[in-house]
Amino acid sequence: MITLREIMNMPCLSRAQVIAGASGIDRHVSSVTVTDVPDFYQWLRGNEFILTTGFAFQGNAESLVKSIPFLKEANVSGLGIKFNRYLTQLPDTVATVADELGVPIISIPYECSWTDIINPIMTEIINLQAAQLERSNHIRKQLIEQVLGHGGLLEIARLLVNFVQNPVAIIDLASNQLFSSYSNMPILTGTDPVSGLYLPGKDEALTVIQEIPKISRIRGSNPRVIVPIEALHTKTGYIVLLEKNRPFCPEDIIPLEQATIVAALEIEKMEEHRKAKRNLRHNLLRQMFEDDSFSYNMAKMSFQEVGWELGEHYVVTAIDIHIEPKNPAHPMRSIWEIKEYILRNFSRLFTSGVIIGLDGGQRLIVLHPINLERNTNAELDLFTKELKSKLSYLLKEMGQETAFLNIGTGRFHEGYKGIHIAYKEAIQALTIGLRIFGQDHITHFSELGLYRIFHHEAIRSELELFFQEMLNPLISNQKENKELLETLRVFLETGGNYRLTAKKLFLHHNTVRYRIESVEKLCNVDLKNDNDRLNLAISLKLLPLFKTADDPFV
Incomplete structure (x- = not known):
């Protein structure tokens, strides 16, 4: 993509001058547009070089001052103004804000027509885009040929080095494997050798360079650029570019983007092989658990065939x-x-x-x-x-x-x-x-x-019958008897102590006595009887095994 600095060196702007916001002169330009309405910033997409006669701002310098932050937020490349028609000069207040925010303001010669400016710039932009498209197709073709020639992630990484002039590693997350073009990839202290490459370390900082495709840079003693590899919205790996020979530059984006597409396909192919191996492993596990004739020696040999050491x-x-x-x-x-x-x-x-x-x-x-x-x-x-x-x-x-x-x-x-x-x-x-x-x-x-014992299938039906006989009068009317059931549970846990039960439930001990008497009447038991207490205690233990989804006692 062309920058505003490069556009300023074109013949059509040879007499134009940067009069404010010079620190933003290296902003990228993707299009040129002309406007003379005061709220033009509402329809911006970013990276536009805007041309204006200043008609919307005549006699109202304040509105121009207020528009500069909006231009910054909209990521505008620069603002070109024709003076001596509606504006005679740039107000100092505007220049100050533009300098602070790094929004370039260009003085356009009065006699220059918009067509003489727009056509050459757009022609240059289109030519650059065509060249980028041609380069992208060339890179994609080479990467695809590499994969079709049975080259794997290592070969993709080595080929990518030719385009980015820096060491490259490709990480397959599923296997936690590193495929590197460079034998001396840094191993960061205190981290896993693989994840340490795509995650920032303790003294490192990660910043996002670009959102689509997402490219991040990790700054520190081992500066590197990170690009995620995705398939069906799932992260399957990373491409890591180590900034060893030169800093990352915009020209690296196309090869990295193309490499992520091809690497995603290769990782998916690798995953299909792993999936087939996993299915074999699942079958072996099932055989080991279910087949008594599957001996240790047979299992050990079979496990070795699928990459397991038993x-x-x-x-x-x-x-x-x-x-x-x-x-x-x-x-x-x-x-x-x-x-x-x-x-x-x-x-x-x-x-x-x-x-x-x-x-x-x-x-x-x-x-x-x-x-x-x-x-x-x-x-x-x-x-x-x-x-x-x-x-x-x-x-x-x-x-x-x-x-x-x-x-x-x-x-x-x-x-x-x-x-x-x-x-x-x-x-x-x-x-x-x-x-x-x-x-x-x-x-x-x-x-x-x-x-x-309770969960044993051989006695399950008898246990359920016992459970129903003991507790059915309480659980059949769930809403009314929930408090009775809870009181019974605590009463049995405290060894039949009325006052301790009352203390644990924050009740008066007479309330506990009344509830226990209600339980005895409903269930036809005597809680002074050891057998009845034991039977109810066992029944309460069985409650989780026979509870239903809408049971309020759960």
């Missing part, structure tokens, strides 16, 4: 995701899209020893390797919390902060056979935890207590 000792975690749309401004992704995103990006947040896949119920299953010498409950709890934190980070990247992560973890069991047991426990912890604690909770199998 150890012997693991803790198993099961994860499910629930979405509740809360902000209509953010589009809701499908559960499948979210899980796919997690599977694609999991490796850049966890070590290679951690295994993730989908089981037959389409739940995310994570196998975390265990060192027998350091196997402690505290370490397992720490990993589970770290897992949730990092998965939440991936959800945030997708703009899905309202999604709930429900997590169940099995106990540790030694050896390959122990993985199968731990998997069943993780599924049970996930399922029961969701019923007991609700959404967005981490449930450890070791915390389930009696619920491990």
